[in-house]
Amino acid sequence: MTPLFEFLLRQGDNALVLGHRTSEWCGVAPALEEDIALANTALDLIGQTQLWLGYAAEVEGAGRSANDLAYLRDVYDFRNVLMLEVPNADFGRTLMRQFLFDAFQVPWLTALQGSDDQQVADIAAKSLKEAQYHLDRSSETVIMLGDGTDESHARMKAALDYLFPYAGEMFADDAIDTAIRESGVAPLPSTVRTQWNETLRRVMNEAYLTIPDTTFNHSGGRTGFRHTEYLGHMLATMQTLQRSYPGATW
Amino acid sequence: MYAQMVKSTGKGVASREDMTPEDRQFQDRIDAGEKIEPKDYMPDGYRKNLIRQIGQHAHSEIVGQLPEGNWITRAPTLERKANLLAKVQDEAGHGLYLYCAAETLGVSRDEMFEMLHDGRMKYSSIFNYPTLTWADMGAVGWLVDGAAIMNQVPLQRTSYGPYARAMVRICKEESFHQRQGYHIMIKMAREGSADQKRMAQDALNRFWYPSLMMFGPSDKDSVHSAQSMAWKIKMNTNDELRQKFVDETVPQAEYLGLTVPDEHLSWNAETGHYDFSEPDWSEFSDVISGNGPCNVDRLNARKTAWDDGAWVRDAMMAHADKKAQRRMAAE
Numbered sequence: 001m002t003p004l005f006e007f008l009l010r011q012g013d014n015a016l017v018l019g020h021r022t023s024e025w026c027g028v029a030p031a032l033e034e035d036i037a038l039a040n041t042a043l044d045l046i047g048q049t050q051l052w053l054g055y056a057a058e059v060e061g062a063g064r065s066a067n068d069l070a071y072l073r074d075v076y077d078f079r080n081v082l083m084l085e086v087p088n089a090d091f092g093r094t095l096m097r098q099f100l101f102d103a104f105q106v107p108w109l110t111a112l113q114g115s116d117d118q119q120v121a122d123i124a125a126k127s128l129k130e131a132q133y134h135l136d137r138s139s140e141t142v143i144m145l146g147d148g149t150d151e152s153h154a155r156m157k158a159a160l161d162y163l164f165p166y167a168g169e170m171f172a173d174d175a176i177d178t179a180i181r182e183s184g185v186a187p188l189p190s191t192v193r194t195q196w197n198e199t200l201r202r203v204m205n206e207a208y209l210t211i212p213d214t215t216f217n218h219s220g221g222r223t224g225f226r227h228t229e230y231l232g233h234m235l236a237t238m239q240t241l242q243r244s245y246p247g248a249t250w
Numbered sequence: 251m252y253a254q255m256v257k258s259t260g261k262g263v264a265s266r267e268d269m270t271p272e273d274r275q276f277q278d279r280i281d282a283g284e285k286i287e288p289k290d291y292m293p294d295g296y297r298k299n300l301i302r303q304i305g306q307h308a309h310s311e312i313v314g315q316l317p318e319g320n321w322i323t324r325a326p327t328l329e330r331k332a333n334l335l336a337k338v339q340d341e342a343g344h345g346l347y348l349y350c351a352a353e354t355l356g357v358s359r360d361e362m363f364e365m366l367h368d369g370r371m372k373y374s375s376i377f378n379y380p381t382l383t384w385a386d387m388g389a390v391g392w393l394v395d396g397a398a399i400m401n402q403v404p405l406q407r408t409s410y411g412p413y414a415r416a417m418v419r420i421c422k423e424e425s426f427h428q429r430q431g432y433h434i435m436i437k438m439a440r441e442g443s444a445d446q447k448r449m450a451q452d453a454l455n456r457f458w459y460p461s462l463m464m465f466g467p468s469d470k471d472s473v474h475s476a477q478s479m480a481w482k483i484k485m486n487t488n489d490e491l492r493q494k495f496v497d498e499t500v501p502q503a504e505y506l507g508l509t510v511p512d513e514h515l516s517w518n519a520e521t522g523h524y525d526f527s528e529p530d531w532s533e534f535s536d537v538i539s540g541n542g543p544c545n546v547d548r549l550n551a552r553k554t555a556w557d558d559g560a561w562v563r564d565a566m567m568a569h570a571d572k573k574a575q576r577r578m579a580a581e
Contacts, residue, residue: 016328023322023331026338027315028551030559032346032359035315039339046332053328067327091562147572148565155561241326241384248443250326250384250434 003179004117005059006079007186009069010222011123012052013080016070017231018101019045020238021088030091037137041098044130051123071242075231082221083166085231089159092152095141096159102135103199104170107192116184139203146207153208160204161212168217171196252310252374252398254466254538256303256474256484263480280482285411288354296481300410301355302371303483308348309366309373311341313548317381317390326384333430334387340423347416354412367553375534378542379460382453385438385446389453391431393461393499399424400495401465404485432502439506447507454503455511459529460537465492467531496524 022042029035053066064072084101088094109131112124145152171193180186204211220226241250266274273293279286286292315338322338325331349359365371376394381387402424405417439450466472466488478484503510514527536542 020323023335026319026322026335027312027342028319028555028558030555030562032312032342032349034559034562035342036339036346039335039342043332043335043339046328046335050328050332067329070328071326091559144569145562145565148569149561151561152565152568237323240324245443245445248326248446249441250330250437 002059003176003183004185005056006176007180008052008056008059008120009077009079012049012056012066012069013078014084014101015045015048015052015127017078017080017234018084018098019043019049020234021084022094022098024088025094034091038094041134041137044127044134048123048127048130051126055119055123067242071239075227075235076224078221078227078231078235079224080221081166081169082218082228083163083169085221085228085234086163086166087230089162090155092145092155093159093162095138095145096156097163098134099138099142099203100163100167100200101170102131102138103196103203104167104192105131106135106199107195108189111187111192115186120185135199139199142203142209143207146204146209156207156209160209164212165214165216166218168215169219169221172217172219172222174223252314252376252464253303253306253401254372254374254464256299256306256478263476277480280409280480284409285414286409287411295477296483297355299478299481300413300483301352301357303478304348304352304355304413305357305362305365305371306373308345308352308362309371310377311345311348313373313377313552315341316548316551317377317379317544318387320381321384321387324384325387330387330434337391337427337430340427344416344420344423347419348413351410351412351416363556367549367556369540369549372538374464375537375542376460376464378537378544378548379456380544382456383449385435385449385453386457388431388434388438388450389457391427391429392435392502393431393454393457394464395424395428395431396499397461397464397495399428400491401486407482407485409482435506435508439508450506451508454508458511459533462492462495462526462529463534463537465489465495467534468528471531493523496526500524 019042022038022045025035025038025042027035029038049070050066053069057064057066057069083097086097106128109124109128113121113128115121115124142156146156147153171190173188173190177186177188181188200211221228241248264273266277269277272291276286276291276293276296286296318334318338318341322331322334325334349362352362353359362371366373376397381390399421402417402421406414406421408414408417435450438446442450469475469487469489472488475484475487479487500510500515510526512527514525516525518525537545540546
């Protein structure tokens with residue numbers, strides 16, 4: 001696998017896995033407006049998946065399509081960060097995760113707009129508009145729920161405590177990131193950490209939530225070395241038709 | 251539209267002699283094709299009837315997300331997943347327009363949810379059937395959205411302004427959904443493998459009669475229709491619309507190479523329509539009265555979602571209050 005292919009899988013799998021998780025909310029959100037917003041977010045993310053994985057398939061040049069990459073890879077070939085594959089749990093954790101990811105995506109996609117790779121720059125520009133809207137909504141919701149009732153505050157605190165050790169993986173540079181930087185495709189992910197920290201501090205402050213005092217980070221998703229047990233179940237559901245009826249078109 | 255057996259006054263059409271002067275004037279406006287707006291005079295029965303009908307339609311959009319949500323996580327390609335997500339998003343949006351239209355008649359969305367949850371208000375019988383294979387996503391789009399469109403298109407001319415205007419937006423999206431559903435059927439029934447063809451036929455077998463039931467009971471048994479038609483809340487009779495649906499759908503099934511599960515189905519050159527078998531009306535009354543395959547589970551899913559979301563709604567209200575208080579304290 002070339003570094004560019006790996007890099008594109010990382011972008012595409014993040015969008016796919018979070019898009020899928022978000023789509024699990026269909027029809028059962030706390031309010032009709034939230035149903036619409038969640039479906040809309042999932043739709044944006046699946047759209048981004050098509051672009052990233054479509055380009056990945058092209059770069060790979062092995063005759064696979066975006067759908068092949070989404071539906072016919074197993075757990076160890078996925079390159080999303082672990083935070084995005086853990087279950088939704090309640091609405092609070094779903095939106096806290098969305099916020100932690102959006103706060104990364106906005107500066108990250110902003111940086112990718114300057115990529116030397118024109119396709120990467122184009123996909124980033126298109127996705128950024130959506131990510132900006134997602135960040136506005138997730139920040140606002142996290143603030144409302146953090147600064148709502150005692151119960152909502154406790155739930156948001158639990159969500160942040162659970163997710164925070166997963167967030168660091170978004171910034172964990174490795175050899176692929178270094179190669180990608182050298183080829184001018186993208187900066188190191190760690191370079192957007194300062195902006196992420198600022199957004200996090202501002203929003204948690206308004207939400208009356210305390211950022212956990214831990215430096216521990218889970219890892220293994222973006223390298224594919226060790227995913228959580230949850231991803232296999234997600235893929236079993238997501239890939240069922242493609243696996244059960246090989247070669248069928250839908 | 252997804253309204254069946256909407257209770258009207260239960261007394262048949264009021265005669266002009268029995269009407270108050272205000273009611274006569276109201277009926278004249280309707281007969282002249284004028285739109286009734288929220289602040290205009292309207293008879294109590296008209297208001298109640300509309301609330302029931304719009305409410306039933308709104309609830310159907312919301313409950314209708316569930317059988318499709320059942321397949322969003324298993325959609326076979328990224329394109330299909332995106333299409334289905336867009337469709338359920340549209341449906342939630344339709345629910346929103348319709349609840350807003352009903353609110354103009356003086357009933358809040360929360361009140362309507364309460365009536366749905368405690369069984370005082372209903373949703374369409376069609377959503378009490380399970381979606382078992384991917385072909386059901388095709389069949390639901392093709393048949394269920396197709397049947398809904400038959401009702402909705404004339405309702406764009408209904409007498410109540412906010413309802414008519416909501417219906418204009420809804421119709422545009424529904425016909426798009428129907429085409430998407432039919433496209434799924436084409437891929438499976440015409441171009442698909444033997445397995446896919448079997449799935450497509452199986453879906454048609456299960457959804458054909460429930461789709462015919464969507465139009466409500468036969469005209470001779472439809473006790474609520476006449477007054478609704480006089481008020482232009484309902485624009486066509488159940489049997490008219492059912493016939494139109496059959497006439498349009500049978501050639502589509504033929505194009506797909508599928509067999510409509512009705513041995514009595516035949517073209518009647520004399521009437522220029524298809525003759526077809528009535529659905530099993532005892533099954534219909536079972537489903538309407540709560541004993542369909544999924545009634546209990548669908549309603550429980552909605553109630554659970556509502557109860558599980560209470561802390562979120564409470565928190566949003568509490569946050570809005572806190573913000574208002576802080577603003578006042580700062581001034």
